[in-house]
Amino acid sequence: MAITTVQEVMTKHVVCMQVETALDKAAATMRDQGIGDVVVVDGDRVVGLVTDRDIVVRAVADGREPTNTTLGSVVSRDLVAVRPDDTAQEAALLMRDRAVRRVLVLDEEDGLVGILSIGDLAVEIDPESVLGGISEAAPNT
Numbered sequence: 001m002a003i004t005t006v007q008e009v010m011t012k013h014v015v016c017m018q019v020e021t022a023l024d025k026a027a028a029t030m031r032d033q034g035i036g037d038v039v040v041v042d043g044d045r046v047v048g049l050v051t052d053r054d055i056v057v058r059a060v061a062d063g064r065e066p067t068n069t070t071l072g073s074v075v076s077r078d079l080v081a082v083r084p085d086d087t088a089q090e091a092a093l094l095m096r097d098r099a100v101r102r103v104l105v106l107d108e109e110d111g112l113v114g115i116l117s118i119g120d121l122a123v124e125i126d127p128e129s130v131l132g133g134i135s136e137a138a139p140n141t
Helices: 023-033 052-058 088-098 118-127 130-136
Strands: 016-018 037-042 044-052 102-106 111-116
Touching: 016 023, 016 044, 023 037, 037 111, 037 130, 044 052, 044 102, 088 102, 088 118
Parallel strands: 016 037
Antiparallel strands: 037 044, 102 111
């Protein structure tokens, strides 16, 4: 059985938004593109990740106004990243150990080249599993 690399299964189209972007704009982008996260950047530097759940739990549930709250105020700054040539198995173990559902994929110069989700891994590793089937289904937006 061939070893699968992160590069083979990662999502290459990553949406990046600046730290000063309002949450309502980020949420609309997620909805329109059928995605659950955006990479947050400050200029050209990756600073973290914001998920749809982050917007709900860290802002809306606390009564913060989505039009006046920025991505920078709710971003997860604890970056968990892998390299494109890492194996899918190594990435899965890292995700398990760090209890995260997504990791950034960075090149040797720490440039963003993709994102790897638990769904990407499920589709690759066990497409017949329930999670693999759910991950392959079209978004229900």
